[in-house]
Amino acid sequence: MSLFDFMIAAGAGDARAGVLVTPHGDIETPCFMPVGTRATVRTLSPRDLSGAGAQVVLANAYHLFFRPGADTVAGLGGLHAFMSWDGPLLTDSGGYQVFSLGASARVSSGGVEFKSVYDGSRHFFTPELSVSVQERLGADIIMCLDQCPGADASPGELRQAVGRTADWAARCRARHRRQDQLLMGIVQGGTNEKLRRESAQRTIETGFGGYAIGGLSVGEERSAMLEALALTAGLLPADRPRYFMGLGDPAGIMAAIAAGVDMFDCVLPTRLARHGTAFTSAGRLNMRGAALARQDGPIDAGCRCYACRSFSRAYIRHLVTLKEILGLHLLSLHNVTFLLDLTRKAREAIMQGRFSDFMKSAPEF
């Protein structure tokens, strides 16, 4: 595991500032990982992402399995070469997509049968296949196949998902060969304390180089999410990175950092951009608003992104209301930068011993 050293440089309560070493470079944590589902972060090029300060980018094994196919990516030199991103990459296993996109998914202890969203063809994903696909793609960090129930799952469904996720995690670990990839286990259990404890225990017993908190931010109450998050983070080994899957709202990220989470990903910043909405230090801003039509200032005066350095709210509103792609691009760039900056500033505050002050001034939205 020496290829993936994880050093904690400073702490503040449960929060920590660390560095995760990978074959493609170091990741300073806490960090936000922009989501490039289909090997592209929507509207952003790799040079946009590195200019915005992204250190690690996420892609999705489910989508790349279908288009263009894992062997095609491998034949072109792997995912780093394919998408021209030289830094660290993480691939999600496809578990979430199988369960959220495949209404007809049929789960058994062996794996999950589902229909492709691309052409409706039927496929059978196993833990072994998911690892194999991710090995061929070649990201630095890869994820176990898990079963992720929604917030409306019954206790029985949650319990079954915890068992399957733990069984599958052991099979993923047994199948995993590439030593230049860090395999992460995933803790499920919804907002149920007993199941969270059981899931964490079983996943830790199998033993991974990093641990993800899954099955939250899927529609449950905010307070229940925060409680389950704090519980789970506290159960995970302190010396390995912790990754909260699918959380992208600023206040949620701050709470999770305070609870000791190191890594985040979410499509929220690019999805909000598609809806014409920008993160600002004063909250979300509808960029279509008529009040912006003659506003000369940037989206957010405190932001250092290219959009805020170069363009007025009035110009971006002009683009967004006319559905010009440059508007979508600039808003995506801004929103992604906003979360990259938020996690970077949180890290600086932990390093400088002023994290509790920073939390008081952090976004409340």
Place this chain on the structure above:
Amino acid sequence: MSLFDFMIAAGAGDARAGVLVTPHGDIETPCFMPVGTRATVRTLSPRDLSGAGAQVVLANAYHLFFRPGADTVAGLGGLHAFMSWDGPLLTDSGGYQVFSLGASARVSSGGVEFKSVYDGSRHFFTPELSVSVQERLGADIIMCLDQCPGADASPGELRQAVGRTADWAARCRARHRRQDQLLMGIVQGGTNEKLRRESAQRTIETGFGGYAIGGLSVGEERSAMLEALALTAGLLPADRPRYFMGLGDPAGIMAAIAAGVDMFDCVLPTRLARHGTAFTSAGRLNMRGAALARQDGPIDAGCRCYACRSFSRAYIRHLVTLKEILGLHLLSLHNVTFLLDLTRKAREAIMQGRFSDFMKSAPEF
């Protein structure tokens, strides 16, 4: 006219290499001007455009008159500040849009009444209003309002358009105040030699700092277009810049440079990108083609653009077939760069006394 010196540095037959000075910088000619109809070149940011070597960008007075409005742009510091482009800008008058977008356009000697494409409201454009709008927008180079008939126009319609265009040019010149803007006259007359001569003569008599060739590349036969182009270019003053409006195919641009044209604009490179088509030195390439799925090389091996430096055909095909915006962006960047490079290389060939050799190896598509 000292703000807009035009120096011819070298010639080769009728072709010439020059420099047009403007308040926002020099334009080396022959040049291609990317089209930013609504104050944005589709999918490309100003830093993309300057990185690609664009020296001057075009915007459209018709579209900006409606959205966001000339006074709004003026209130935000003018078009340069609005779109964050510090280099030279040119605005088209809106004449072409009035006649091509407004099926219900009613022309009289006073001006043209038409419906807005945005909300169907009725408007009356006069030469004076067009100049006033363009003065408020503040581009370095502005265009007279002209009447541009289609290729199917009758001789009578062509004759009337030549008369109106000349009358309106005189009114534009009389109305024009801003000395920091170069006003260009436009020659009409379709492919009719007599009308071309008459239109050129009347426009030159009024007297402008530059002359455009309009009413070609509107659906006529290629050979008739080239004949009318060569005739018109030869009638225009040699000491002022000549601008062929709306020509964007590589072979056509080369022929026009050989005939003595200095400036070009066209939406073709960005429109082709939207259709998944790339310019290459071997002709147009359909980037959706299955044959590209595993091709590791760039779109065009000779191209220096960011897309060709960084990404394989296989990756761009992946993006384009999935309708990912990054694919559209990279193809637009490549196609625009292709025409910028073509005109730059033509200029170098003229400067270095090898233009006739260059013509032999130039694109035939």
